[in-house]
Amino acid sequence: MSGKNRTVADIVAICQEMYEDLSFNYARKWKAAKAGRKVVGFLPVYVPLEVIHAAGCLPLGIFGGGDSMEVIHGDAYYQSYICRIPRSTIELGVTKRLDFVDGMVFPFVCDVIRNLSGMWKIMFPDVWSKFFDTPQNFDLSIGGTYYVQELKEFKEGLEHLTGRTISDDDLRRSTKLYNENRRLVRDVYAFRAKQPWLAPTSEVYLLMRAGLMMDVEEHTQMLKDYLVAAAALDRPKRDNVRIAIFGSFCEQPPLNLIKSIEMAGCYIVDDDYAVNNRFLTVDVPLTGDPLEALSTTYLKHSVETSCKYVPVEADKGKFHIAAVKASGAEGVIYATPSFCDPALLDRPMICHRLSDAGIPYISFKYAENSGQMQPIREQAGTFADSIKLWS
Numbered sequence: 001m002s003g004k005n006r007t008v009a010d011i012v013a014i015c016q017e018m019y020e021d022l023s024f025n026y027a028r029k030w031k032a033a034k035a036g037r038k039v040v041g042f043l044p045v046y047v048p049l050e051v052i053h054a055a056g057c058l059p060l061g062i063f064g065g066g067d068s069m070e071v072i073h074g075d076a077y078y079q080s081y082i083c084r085i086p087r088s089t090i091e092l093g094v095t096k097r098l099d100f101v102d103g104m105v106f107p108f109v110c111d112v113i114r115n116l117s118g119m120w121k122i123m124f125p126d127v128w129s130k131f132f133d134t135p136q137n138f139d140l141s142i143g144g145t146y147y148v149q150e151l152k153e154f155k156e157g158l159e160h161l162t163g164r165t166i167s168d169d170d171l172r173r174s175t176k177l178y179n180e181n182r183r184l185v186r187d188v189y190a191f192r193a194k195q196p197w198l199a200p201t202s203e204v205y206l207l208m209r210a211g212l213m214m215d216v217e218e219h220t221q222m223l224k225d226y227l228v229a230a231a232a233l234d235r236p237k238r239d240n241v242r243i244a245i246f247g248s249f250c251e252q253p254p255l256n257l258i259k260s261i262e263m264a265g266c267y268i269v270d271d272d273y274a275v276n277n278r279f280l281t282v283d284v285p286l287t288g289d290p291l292e293a294l295s296t297t298y299l300k301h302s303v304e305t306s307c308k309y310v311p312v313e314a315d316k317g318k319f320h321i322a323a324v325k326a327s328g329a330e331g332v333i334y335a336t337p338s339f340c341d342p343a344l345l346d347r348p349m350i351c352h353r354l355s356d357a358g359i360p361y362i363s364f365k366y367a368e369n370s371g372q373m374q375p376i377r378e379q380a381g382t383f384a385d386s387i388k389l390w391s
């Protein structure tokens with residue numbers, strides 16, 4: 001079902017089901033539909049999904065266990081003072097919820113994910129496991145040269161896993177599909193920034209999360225359908241304040257936290273939730289060497305998160321201030337996972353710059369299984385009121 005036949009409720013119901021399904025039935029069915037198909041899981045924050053797709057595999061976003069899974073075994077593998085996503089990812093593995101996954105990609109985010117990649121290799125030796133190390137030097141002749149080599153190794157690993165050669169044309173075909181998907185993702189974000197009452201973030205978030213777990217062409221159609229269906233809805237415009245969320249790029253907050261911020265009188269008009277599908281901000285060129293094209297786009301046109309080094313200290317926070325202005329946000333909620341070293345190291349620097357720019361902000365921490373929303377709602381509500389009264 002697509003186009004005018006699909007309502008917002010239809011689309012959100014599909015996405016919500018995928019969000020809640022920790023058995024990953026969509027990916028299991030996709031794999032079972034054709035002999036030889038393989039599924040490759042990936043963790044936040046950024047992995048070039050077009051390379052996995054070009055190998056004929058389904059990239060499957062693994063975002064921990066959320067707030068509905070009890071972590072029992074996972075806690076035994078880590079100390080207490082650490083974020084929750086590695087523990088719940090281990091739990092997904094040892095409880096066999098990921099037993100159909102043929103490969104796992106652990107991008108460079110922080111030491112926690114790097115260590116998780118080593119643990120996965122030991123715990124699940126039959127699964128192809130790749131630590132994908134994105135560059136921290138943004139000079140094309142240094143970081144670019146390194147990154148093309150890393151992409152080549154990534155491609156070769158996938159070729160070994162699937163037993164098929166990935167040609168340049170395969171890569172271009174997949175890149176074209178992901179370019180289109182990213183364009184539609186940007187369109188949905190722009191639509192929400194313009195008319196946030198028509199596209200609540202609790203819906204948009206589910207739409208984006210589902211996209212990182214399903215076939216890219218199916219998701220592109222879903223985004224098109226959502227834009228048509230959401231624009232046709234008659235939803236009341238409220239006297240809410242417009243805010244941007246930063247710091248939530250890796251471990252994801254529970255959906256109820258997003259809903260609580262909205263119920264407290266905030267329209268979320270920009271965010272860095274599940275940012276993989278917005279990491280590259282422009283189309284990847286379809287001419288020339290496809291891996292070089294991916295590398296150059298990453299180095300020159302990608303979002304800023306705490307897992308990317310900002311070489312010039314004075315540039316810290318410029319990306320966030322520009323994002324606030326572009327989305328028309330009136331304030332920022334800097335919401336980070338507890339014990340998230342990269343985000344918590346960044347927080348004072350970014351918030352300081354926001355403050356200098358006259359942008360009001362608040363900050364708090366969460367875990368993917370945070371259950372007590374009243375304090376969040378009160379904090380966000382007070383913040384919204386203060387912006388209305390004094391900004």
Ligand code: SF4
Pocket residue numbers: 083084085086109110111112113250251337339340341342343
């Ligand atoms: S939530 Fe933060 S500390 Fe935890 S794995 Fe992600 S980036 Fe690392």
